[in-house]
Amino acid sequence: MISISDYRRQWFGNIRGDVLAGIVVALALIPEAIAFSIIAGVDPKVGLYASFSIAVLIAFTGGRPGMISAATAATAVLMITLVKDHGLEYLLAATVLAGLLQIGAGLLKLGRFMRYVSKSVMTGFVNALAILIFMAQLPELNLSNPGVTWLTYVLVAVGLAIIYLFPRITTTIPSPLVTIIVLTLAVLAMGWDVRTVGDMGALPDTLPFFLIPDVPLTIETLLIIFPYSVAVAVVGLLESLMTQNIVDDLTDTKSSRDQECIGQGIANTATGFIGGMAGCAMIGQSIINVKSGGRGRLSAFTAGVVLLILVVGLGDLVARIPMPALVAIMIMVSIGTFSWSSIKALRVHPRSSSIVMIATVVTVVYTHNLAIGVLVGVLLSGIFFAGKIAQLFRITSTLSDDGRHRTYVLEGQLFYGSAEDFADAFDFREALDRVTIDVSRAHIWDISSVQALDMAILKFRREGSAVEVVGMNDATETLIDKLAIHDKPGAMDKLMGH
Template sequence: MKFDLSNLRGDITGGITAGVVALPLALALGVASGLGPMAGMYGAIVVGFFAALFGGTGPQISGPTGPMVVVLAGLFASLSGDAALIFTAVMLAGVIQVAFGLFGLGHYIRLVPYPVISGFMTGIGVIIIILQLNPLLGHDSPSGTLGALGYLPTALSDVHVINLLLGLGTLALVYSWPARFGRYLPAPLAALIAGTLVAYFALDVPVLGDIPTGLPELHLPTFSGDQMLLVVEAAVILAVLGSLDSLLTSLVADNMTRDRHHSNRELVGQGIGNTAAGLLGGIAGAGATMRTVVNIRSGGRGRVSGMTHALVLLAVALGLGPLASNIPMAVLAGILVKVGLDIIDWSYLKRAHQGPRWDLILMAMVLLLTIFVDLITAVAAGVVLAALSFVKQVASLQIERLRNLPEHLDSDDDKAILERNGDTIALFEFSGPLSFGAAADLGHHVREHSEPGSRILILDFSSMPFLDLSAALAVETIATDARDSGKLLYLAGMNDEVRTVLEKLNGGLPGDGRFRDRSEALRVAETALERRDGDAGGALPAGA
């Protein structure tokens, strides 16, 4: 493993700063997951250390993130808090991420369309905020988004005013903390300390309570029980979501450092980190954008910074229990509301009405599915619909460009032939590979542009490198239509691969003639028409 120690001082400074920023977030996200604040701490320590050690993005800071915690909180509710199965899901997610990296899928995971990413990230931000509304009002939050929303009227009828003011004050302090102080004491940590001190000396509000300290215990995976399907499903979601989150953060780091990350190596590092986190009782993590940005701005550039961040948290965790037990739930809720608000894609929401309407609809659909159904359904539906929309757009362009009128041709002789014969010769030239979306409309397009006076149809395959089943069947349909309507069909410019596909599928080439190129097909077509006109009532001869 290569270590660049040329920026050692900056990496240590950046790592320490990132560790301080990560502390309140790790505690809050651990509580939000249902597994407790120390599970969040161990997740930040283990994922942060191993992802930095084995990953492919130098200044990346990894640890618990909002999207991962939303999945874990849902799993916690579904499994009735069975920690063994939840940690098994975290381990499986890590193994899946390692497989992603080893099979080179890092370059493909980033191909998820932006409206889909924006929709589920905004949805996750909304979920985090919804889950913190009841704690802000002084009540325990039921598991799940719908449960939290359903309990909200009850909480509103019995508001713990002091608890609410403490949470709102925490949120206000996080937003208003002066930037010049943030260099030495990050806003979330300042809010955590201030809120805890005020509550400890002056308020009676719900707090975290007893927290274990010391080194984590080993949690071996459990592969028995009726809930394994839920575990595997959650592991897949965690793996995909964590990979997307990490690689997007890697892109942010690249833009700031003018460097280039290694996608597949990053997935391997994240996978090792999550596998180790599950074994040691930590929640799943991913590359964290805010903490990575803080690290880079504080001087961090290499993997030493991420490892330093983890060691800082480890030192705190070994003696944090007695102090952390006094942290009010409202303070953590206020910090998490800030996390949720930061995850929402405000930049896109402000401009969404100016862009394509379909992208806005897609984003809104993914957002609603994320909040009210689940993440994997939202992302899967979004990717499928985005892909189908893209295929439709490409197909429309391919169909529009299919027919070449004389003025579009580069050969004067070809132009002259088409001009002399008018609509009796219909030439259709493929501009490249034909998508299955365009193939579905190919037969209709040819019929529409070859009626009623066309007598010879020419399909020019010169620019088509290959032919799939959909396109081959479309050609067969054109040949059948031409035969039924008494027209000739000439095929021109086919390479060996295209000709072989058509021959095998149809038991021989369809149509009435095969030619080397478009020019030869046009000359033969004109000759055939002249013979027909010279021999009244004679049939059109087939091509060579």
């Protein structure tokens, strides 16, 4: 549990940097929130209200200071069918339920399962997200789209030049903020015809207000929204926790995963009651925040509040911000997000690690679903790990001087991956009076290995040999006592029946 002094420092330890970074993030959130609303098939204000609400609430309740959460594409794509078939009110109800599920996950401390996501999967996740962020900018660079001309490319290039060169002059003001101001003033002064934020959709002109989703409180409603809520809750937490790991690395600090789960849940639950869609942490905006100097909770709070002020109070001005400025910022984010060292590392890293990383990238980019890509990566990591551990298992044997007693010594981990090698190591037709299986240097893990041990013992007994298993540690002995059947009546018949 965080102390009051630490919590206060997370709010007020970096006021200037957090406020400036929050302003930059707020400007970058606007076109994305609108775009994500369009993806889900709802009005732009649904995404904008959600981004305001989630960013502000997560500032108070989240476990990772300096991380930005808002409406995201990862959760928006999961809601498309629900909105199409049942409408906005069911989306709001599903958002509330998803938040409650996330709170439950936090209370059950499920965030600890992130430790099973390997570094290769994390790298693949980051690289895939960088590619998706860049691909999302391509429509704004397509000359066949209305409002996109050669001037767009010039402005994007100028924006990138400002982003990378301005810090050489001073780092007092974040270069992405300078980019937005300079390009907006230039476009307004010159009267250039380029796409603006206003071209992406109408901005809301009123503050959000409390409402209860207008859906029947019935089992039928629950059955409709539950699958979507589970998907949103899982994907939202997965992306949030992985982004949390990345921000931890960027800032060289540690944060609470379980608190982040609870915070995401509170933010989503409350957002559903003000007409907003579900969201989660955003790696792109979080990196913008960190690189712009944001480190504390105030940065996320500022981003949410400034976002609402901009779209409601200064909507006409915000609508004039040229899209090339925001495209330049997002290209900077994609370049900064991609792990370029991972390309060089392909030559030196183990082949299995490289395959996991590449498979994660390809799956995410192909499906546009971060959860599926991470799942593929985790499964491959598990398969490769099991294969490596199985290779470390071996059995040696010695025969007594009289040739009547053989001792088999097991070394390593006996589990489903090594059970076949275990079974192949015995010569059941050898004429022996006694057989000793020494497991003092091994550990038995699962029912597959217990069944393999049962089969070996029973086959030796069938050939007339007395079998003794020695050297079991406490965990192995407990598992054997619970699952083994070689000493039970009709053991061979039961074993062959399986």
